[in-house]
Amino acid sequence: MKKCLTIPVSMLMMLIFAVILYVPASKAAAALADGTYSIGYTVLQGDNDSASMANDYWEKPATFTVKNGEMTMQMKVNHSSWVTSFKVDNGGGFADTQVVNSDSSEDTRVVQFKVKDVSNPLMAKIHVTVKTVDYDHDYTIRFAFDAKSMKALSTAESKADKAANVTPKTKSEGSAPATAPATAPAVNAEQKKAVAVNPQTGDTTPVTVLVALLLISSFILIRKFVKL
Known part of the structure; x- marks a missing residue:
């Protein structure tokens, strides 16, 4: 029994x-509502929770957008010429990240890729080449996201609220000449606060x-x- x-x-x-x-x-x-968020993260070694040497090559925080439940992450890589390949786990292998912006003078580039969630480390593979010292290696790394640091930069709800608060112009107001205000409009203190997720x-x-x-x-x- x-x-x-x-x-x-x-x-x-x-x-x-x-x-x-x-x-x-x-x-x-x-x-998570549709919108744009920032989130901190650490680049870890592929087989343990120690910070990777590559951690210094990625700028923090990252940003990601949510649209219809789908998340797209954007990260900025410094020493871009050294990181010659950057692939992330897409659930069925490793796929190249998409370059959305690059600055050769600053040696940086911004890449984006799809993510399913930020609660678990994301596996990635990189290739680092430093020709001046004859350095050429492949590495497996992991991106550990800090969910507590996540902040909403903008959301669909906040945009809708701002649109609802816009007072339509009357004909007399529309005929007035367009001139720059003498001083910048005051920003509501509440608008400065990050939206808690x-x-x-x-x-x-x-x-x-x-x-x-x-x-x-x-x-x-x-x-x-x-x-x-």
Whole structure:
């Protein structure tokens, strides 16, 4: 009887912990509103959590946009001429990042790529070539994002709010000559504050119900096997 009881109870407990740990994280990611965000990160070595020497080659923070639940990350690489190849894990292998801007005088470039979430380290492969010292090597690195540092730079909601607060011009106002104001308009202090990114309250309800059902099911099974 002990063996029959131990197996189902262990499986149920593993399932409960998986739901508690995984589902809220996915809900939090899905709760991000469409917009642009900044996030800090560290470049780690491929096989451990120590900072990679390549960490100094990437500018912080990164920025990413969310549109219809899809995230696109942008990063700035310094010593761009040294980092001759930069590929990221796309779930089925490693794909080249797309260059969106480069500055040869500053030896920098901005690249972008798709990401599924920022809660787990992102694997990447780079090739570093320094011709002046005959250095030529491939490396596997990981990008560990700091979710606590994430800030909303702009969101679809904030843009809609600004549009709603614009007072339409009357005909008399439109006929006035366009002149620059003597002083810059005051910026509302509230507009300077970064928007806190929090999961929507409604998203947690299905998780709570699911966990409650699992707990009830486990209790019933335990009672059933104890009676046996």
